[in-house]
Amino acid sequence: MLNVRSISHSYSTKSVFKNVSFSVSNGEIVGLVGENGAGKSTLLKTLATLTNPVEGEIMLHDQPYHQQKKDIRKKIGFVPQDIALWEEFTVEENMIFFEKLSWVTKNKEDLKQICQDMNLDKWNEPVKSLSGGMKRKLNLAISLIHDPQVLLLDEPTAGIDLKSRKEIGSYLYKKAKNENKLIIYTSHDMDEIITLCDRVYCLGKDPFYEQLLEKAEKELIVL
Ligand SMILES: Nc1ncnc2c1ncn2[C@@H]1O[C@H](COP(=O)(O)OP(=O)(O)OP(=O)(O)O)[C@@H](O)[C@H]1O
Incomplete structure (x- = not known):
């Protein structure tokens, strides 16, 4: 279980996100959406231990990030946006x-x-x-x-053809459901998000995502 409690992040004086809380269980696949610049990559990097939140706490299976970073890093697979x-x-x-x-x-x-x-x-x-x-x-x-145990993926299917997108999508789905992996990933492909994810987190309030996900009867949580 990944527990994120009231974390905020900023680059020098520029705030990226504030007071974000959520939790994800093993075996769940969660989509992270939001407009360009909303802070999705920054949030994933924070969850991947690559940058520290300015406030708040993150726990993985009750291990606090700030105390056991090295150990936590071994449990995380991170795929950045750039190849x-x-x-x-x-x-x-x-x-x-x-x-x-x-x-x-x-x-x-x-x-x-x-x-x-x-x-x-x-x-x-x-x-x-x-x-x-x-x-x-x-x-x-x-x-x-x-x-x-945890997979954090920043746009793993960006810019690739439908066949490969579907292959990656079904591979990730099997990883979560058959091997109990905890997966959080970002994508701008809403069909893919709706098909694959147990629920969706949106960084910042955005009527576009709200309407789309409501129509698809998919749970959306605004962070
Ligand atoms: N290393 C950095 N130093 C300063 N500002 C940064 C840095 N990385 C990101 N930012 C800024 O933080 C904000 C959030 O960026 P981030 O890349 O996390 O957003 P994003 O939601 O992933 O965007 P996109 O959908 O375009 O990938 C943006 O305004 C960006 O310019």
């Missing part, structure tokens, strides 16, 4: 490189299996030759190497 891969290396070499940086030891077959599970089969191809969708899948595969 960060070694373009000249193959998929295999990228997976092995990031395995070395992780806290776990996985053999080549385990790493290959993670890629195969999401239909990423270009194991021996250099990353530079992959499509945008394949690169997104590889970024996601890398975040799963240490088998994190």
